[in-house]
Amino acid sequence: MESRPEDYLPEALRDEPSVRREPLLTLPGALTAYIVLLAVVHLQVLLPPDLEKWTIVVFGFIPKRYDSSLLAAGFPGGEGAKVWTFVTYSVLHANLSHIGFNVLWLLPFGSALARRFGAIRFFAFMAVTAAAGALAHLVTHEHALEPMIGASASVSGAMAAAIRFAFVRGSFLSFNRGDADAAARVPAQPLWRALRDRRVISFLAIWFGVNLVFGLGSIAIGTEGVSVAWQAHIGGFLAGLLLFFLFDPVPRTVPARQDQI
Template sequence: MTEHQGRPDNRRERAFNAPAVVIATIALFGAIHLWRVFLSEDADIAVLLRFAFIPARYDPASPYLPGMLGGEGAKLWTFLTYALLHGDWTHLLVNSVAMLAFGSAVAWRFGPLRFLFFSALCAIGGAAAYLALHLDEPQPVSGASAAISGQMAAAMRFMFEAGGPLGAFRRRGRLAFSAPAVPLAPALRNPQVLIFLLAWFGTNIVFGLGGMAIAGETAAIAWEAHIGGFLTGLVLFPLFDPKVARFRDRADASVALPSRPPAPHD
């Protein structure tokens, strides 16, 4: 193989490395958890009471309310800061691997700023879903699983499309993550998407029947938050996707209509 022939392969290999924003996010998770390891038990509990998501914080009649830290401000920031905390190293490792797999695909497509904003909104959506079903729950909730669930929903919208990383006529390198996505309704007719959805929701139903999801001893994130993050990502994907102008039904995609505006998307 000539030197000229070898260059495209090198570019493709680099393209599949994790984006810097994903590596930096995982490193931040690890640094925070390592810092907590060296805290005293009382100090670590104070961190959870100030930064974990605790549904009882929002119940004015909760007997646990006097012990909460952070005041009124914590009612706002904990919708996001809980995603930076993890129950134990296993919890952190599982979330890191999942973010490398699905978050990387989304970050390649969205770019770093859109990726971070999108992930933050999915974390907030997950916390809101958990709060709606556990208003008086005093157990702190932590972990990036809701944000990662949203990343999974976003990745599902383009990973299996023609030209996508797992679709027919798949491309290599960065181009694979720019494959045109179709609106949600046509996408749900894709057997690969349906299998992914059934597997994902089936797994979370099993978690729900078992009680709690992946957890540490003092904090956990439950299946309700996973589903809340997933649904948030599913709904917000077209608003963040930089390829939004390429959304269209498969039946219209092959017809050139220069005078017609882009088909609406969901």
């Protein structure tokens, strides 16, 4: 007998006649709030040029800031910027195409994740994956002066987390249900099982291939134009894939195993 998304809901909810069924294309509140946040922050481009540059320096992620040199000590923001820029860089964008590209990828993957996690977990997850992307950028761009900005590390993390349950029957990539909430709450595959799924492996191969070859997404602003911080994407993606279990509120239906993440 074919299983249905509602079969994965807790029994008390499964039999509740008032359970709300929501179309797949309706955005959850947490994702809507996140997109609005990106749009509001992007209004900084309307500031006078000097003030806009100051905003990017104070809230963008700059590897040079973590040097012990006197030059690093002179960055605006002081010691506090060494902490908050691990996250704040991710809500800044260079232009409308930059922010639009990130939002476009968030619509399917971020929507499912926001439904599954709820608002608090979703925003915490986006912050953690942003920090992981910044750390990857710091390790691979030591002493770099160019500020890195963009939500691409968090978007990559959301994509990675979503594939832990996206290919399970009844999930949002099945396209056979109109109940978005139920489709977002199917039990996730353990990591060891997901990495044996050919569909997941194919997705990983395509994603890493696109990022390594084209480096689409997050942008670093420098004196010589724009460059792509693809290492930050990979950092965010790996964090989303590996740390998904810390945020996932949906119980597993498979027996626990020692190697299960």
